[in-house]
Structure formats: C-alpha cells, structure tokens
Amino acid sequence: MMDYVRSSLSFIFAISVMYTLLDCEIKYNRNRYLFGLYVAIMVICNGFLLHHLGYITFMKFYPLLVHVPVFFAFMFISKFKPIKVFFVLWTLIVISTLFSLVGLVISYSFGSGKEIANIISYILYLPTYFLIYKYIRPPFLYMLHNTDKGWLGFSMIPISYSVLVYSIGMYNIDAVIDRINVKYGVLLLIIVFSAYFLILRFFKQTKEQLTLQNEQNLLQTQVAAAQVHFEALEESQEKTMIYRHDMRHHLNLINYYLMDNNKVAAQKYITEVEKAIEGAAVEKYCSNYTVNLILSSYITKARNEQITVETRIDLPENNVVSDMDLCVIFSNAIENAINACKGIHDANERTLKIVSRINNNKLCIQITNSYDSTVLFVDDMPVSSEENHGLGTKSIAAVVQKYGGVYSFSAVDRIFKANIIL
Template structure:
C-alpha cells in the first residue's frame, strides 16, 4: 500500500513542479475541458493496466503509460517548444528517482526496509519543491524565455540517466534491494547531479551575457532617444530665436499698415504670422516635458507619412519610471508602429493609437497600430527578419523587467498591440 501512495505522491509532485517550471497558464475554457478529458482517459487506461497486470508490470511500462502522456499534455498547455518541455520532464524524472535512491541509501543501514524508503520519499517532497521554486525555477525560466539554442545537448544528460536507471531497476525497488547494484545507481546519480551543477552554472553565465547584451541594447536606444530629445529641443530653440529676430520686422510692417490706415492688410498679416507661429509650437500631449518632446517628434513624423494618430495620454510630470526609460519605451514602440503603418498601401488604414494613464500607482502604456502581412512570434516576442532590427521590443521588455512590471506584444486582426504596466 505504501508503494502505491509513494507512486501517487511522486506523480503529483512531478506534475506540480513541471507546471511550475514551465510557468503554465490555461486561459481558455475549451483547453481546460480538453485537458480534463485527456487526463481522465489517461487515468482510466492506466488504472485498467494496473488492475490487470499488477504493480510490478505497471512500473515496467511506466515510461509509456505515464511519461509519454504527461509530455504530450504539457506540450499542449505550455508556451515553450517541445524540446524544452522534454528537458523539464527528464529533469523531474531525475529528481523523482533521486528520492528513492536517497531512501535506499538510508534504508541500507536498517536491513533495506521498503517502509524507510517510502518514508524518506514522503519527507523530501515539500523541501525539494521549495528549493526548486526558490533557486532552480528562476534560472530555468530565464533560459527558456531567452534562448533557443543548446537544448538538445542539455537533454542528453538527464536522458542518459533516465535510460540507465530504468535499465538497472525498471522502477522496481525490489530490483535494487535484492541485487547489489545500489552503488552503481548512486554513482550514476552523483555524476548526473554534477552535470546539473554545470548546467546551472552555464545558465547563470548565459543569463549574465544576455543581461549585458540587453543593457547594451538599452543604452543604444537611450542614446538614440536622447539624441531625438536634443534635436527637438535644438529645433525649438532655433525657431524661437528666429521668430524673436523676425518679430521686430513683423511689428514694423504692421505699424506701417496701421499708419496708412490699412486695417484689413494689418489684420491679414497678423493672421498669417499667428498661423506660422502655431506651426512652430511644440504640441502638448502630456505634462512630462521630456516625454512630450519625443511624442511631438514621432507624432509629427507619423502625420507626415499620412498616418492617423489618436492619443489619450495622462502622464504626470514626475513618475517612478525615469524620463529616459519612458522615452525609450515610446521611441521604440512608435518607431515600430510608424514603420509598420508605412507598409500599408491605403493611407486611410494607417492608424496609431497611444494610450497612457496611471491607476493605483501603476503606469499603463498601450500603443496599437495597423499593419499588413504576417508577424512572426517566438516565445511571445515578435521577431524581425531585417538586419539590425528587433532590438526595440527587447529594450521595452528589459525596462519592464527593470521595474518588475509586465509587458505583452500581440497581433490580431491586422492590429499590433504593445502593452506595458510598470
């Protein structure tokens, strides 16, 4: 009976940790129903095999009856590629079998009691789950979200371990207790544990490299945003100096019209001067001066490309997010939006909407734009096929991570949407 309980708890532990490591989230009701039906069918089939063939034969068929269906289920609900799901499954197999090995080592001092093996397994589930959540989950998720290379190599180690462990014991404790192969299994476990230590170290180094690359990309976009800021400021100052210089001539001409009692000409000239000045004034979209300059520059560019721009911006003068980071977000998002709209043939379909507001001390920014064609996504990130492009969305994601916020990029019904909460 205790073997049955241990097997059930091991299965629940493995499923829970896989769900946690793969950061799964089933949003649609239809997917939940399909998954529930799949699990019910799997449990019924496994139950029939267990009743007809017995526990020992069931454990021999465990990879086929349990591992394979679990892998297929998580491929269905996970956002990651199958090779990454396979690596996580193999990792959980290695962790689960290690519980039995630890129990066998301890039980070897007490006449190799099966009850001690089971009790040790029961004790290890909770603390191991906590350690995985606290220390292993973050680097695993970071690597799965940020790199697609090397996963076949990562799978070789746990796959070899799983095959060897299965060939040694067939998941049956009696094969290990009766036969003198515990030392071999322990040695194999130590080698695999060492390999995982190297994998985690590699994950850490890769994360540092990716972080450094993101910081460099972010710095480049900050420099570009600063350049746009200074260019807009310089242009505004030059226009102000020019109009101050010309104002004396304008006033002299108006005085001449009035001296000749030509009020109609004076009024017409004043109207022309007002229109010229209004065209030079930087339009105010928000109370943040620096961000407003960026918005004015990009919105003016969009209008020159015959793009309709709708704004609903409520951005305070001071915010927890630095002005430079806000400029990077708006500059990159609007640059991508303008580029996408320029590819639309009909000018009436070129639309950009900018929404920004603060709610419950959280800054919400959403920029939507129309587009033509197909956008390729990899791990929920849009991928650009153009050379030296594609850094904008990564910079936005890096800023969201910097402030512990959230971001999303979606494309549906020819509308691309960039959403950020900071």
C-alpha cells in the same frame, strides 16, 4: 496499494513541477477544468493498468503510458517550444526517479525495508518542490525565455540517466538497487547532481551575460532616445530663434498694413504668422517635459507619413520611472508602430493610438497600431528577420523587468498592441 500510491504521488508531483517550471497559465476556466479532467483520467487509467498488469509490467511501459501523454499535454498548454518542454519533462523524470533512489539508498544503508524507502520518498516531495520553486525555477525560466539554442544538448544528460535506469530495471528502482551495489547508487546520484549543478551554473552565467547584454542594448537605446530628445529640442529652439529674429520684420509689415488702413491684409498676415509659430512650438501631450519632446518628435514623423494619430496621455511630471526609461519605452514602441504603418498601402488605414494613464498607482501604457504584414512571435515576443531589428521590444522588456512590471505584445485582426504596466 502501496505501488499505486507511490506511482500516483510521483505522477502528481511531476505534473505540478512541470506546470511550475514551464510557468504555465491557463486563462479560461473551461481549459482549467479540461486539464484537471485530463490529469484525473490519466491517474485513474494508470491505476487501472497498474492493478491489472502488475507493478513490474506497468513500469516497463511507463514511458509510453505516462511520459508521452504528459509531453503532449504540456506541449499544448505551454508557451515554449517543444524542445524546451522536452528538456523539462526529462528533468522531471530524473527528479522523480531520484526520490526512490535516495529513499532506497538510505533504507538499505540502515538495513530498513522498502516501506521505509517509500516513506522517505514521500517526505521528500514537499521540501523538494520548495527548493525547485525557490532556486531552480528562476534560472530555468530565464533560460527558457531568453535562450533558443543548446536545449537538445542539455536534454542528453537526463536522457542518458533515464536510459541507464530503465535499461537496468525498467524504471523499477527496487530492481535497480538489487542489481547494483549501494555505493554505485550513491555514485550515480553524485554524477546526476553534479551534472545538474553544472547546468544550473551555466544557466546562471548565461543569465549574467544576457543581463549585461540587455543593459548594453538598453544603454544604446537610451543614448538614441536622448539624441532624439536633443534633436527635437534643438529644432524647436532653432525655429524659435528664427521667428524671434524675424518678428521685427513681421511687426513692421503689419504696421504698414495698418497705416495703409488695410485691415484685411493685416489680419490675414497675422493669421499666417500665428500658424507658423504654432508649427514651431512643441505640442503639449503630457506634463513630463522630456517625454513630451519625444512624443512631439515621433508624432510629427507619424503625421508626415499620413498616419492618423490619437492620443490620450496622462503622465505626471514626476514618476517612479525615470524620464530616460520612459523615453526608451515610448520611442521604441512608437517607432515600431510607425514602421509597421508605413507598410500599409492605403494611407487611410494607417492608425496609431497612444494611451497612458495612472491606475492604482501603476503607470499603464498601451500603444496600438495597424499593420499589413506577418508578425512572428517567439516566446510571446515579436521578432524580426531583418538585421538590427527587433531590439526595440527587447529594450522595452528590459525596462519593464528593471521595475518589476508586466508587458505583453499581441497581434490580432491587423491590430498590434503593446501593453505595459509599471
């Protein structure tokens, strides 16, 4: 009975930690019930096999009976690549066996029985989960989201440890301790902890480097957004200066028409001048002056590409988000949308919709566009195979993370959506 309790607790703990480290999110209740049922069936089946095969035989087949089903389950519900799920699984195998190893080392050191070792293992579950959630989960998630290389190399550390433990005692930790001296067990613990300390330190350093790189990319994007801002402002001012300069000539011509009693020609000319002046003015889309200039510039470009533009923008003049960061979001998202629409052969199908509103003191932005190509996603982020492309969405993500917001990108039925909440 004690063996079944130990095996079940270890399995449930591993499932819980994997779910946490992989940041799994099962959206639909039906899928949640199915996953819970899957876990329950595995616990029951393992208990049945443990009872009929015995603990020693059961542990010989433990990788096949437990590791493989768990891997495939999380491969389907996780949003990460299989190699990343593979690394997290082997990490959990190490953590699970370490509980028993620590308990047995302590019990043997004080001359206690194996029951005390089991109790020590059970006590370690809760504080270990807390430590994993607070200190290990953040760097793990950052690396899982931002790094695609080196995971096979990382996996070799927990694999080597697990193969060593399995070769000595077939995952029967009691046999491992019986066959090796306690001091070697302590040494094994130190080696494993040191290896993971180095991995986490590497994760931290990589995170700092990637953060610095993101800040540099964000700065470059901000400079580009500022350049667009000033170009739009300069263009508007230049047109205004031209029309101010020409206004005297316009008024003189209108005066001549009126003196000649040619009211029709005067009205026609006034209408033409009004249209020209309206074309020179910056159209107002929102109350934020800087963002409005960016929107005016990009929407004009979109319409020049025969893109049907729809806007519903409620953006107050003063925001928690800086004007420059808002420009980064809007300029990158709209520029990507314009580029996607340009690839559509039929101009009637080119659509761009920009929606922004304040909801529960949160700024919600949704930019939707049509597209006619294949959109590739890696870890829920759209990617591009072209050089220097795909940085726009990363810049948007960097801004959102800066304010602790939420973002998502989706491409369904030839409609691409960028949703941002700040």
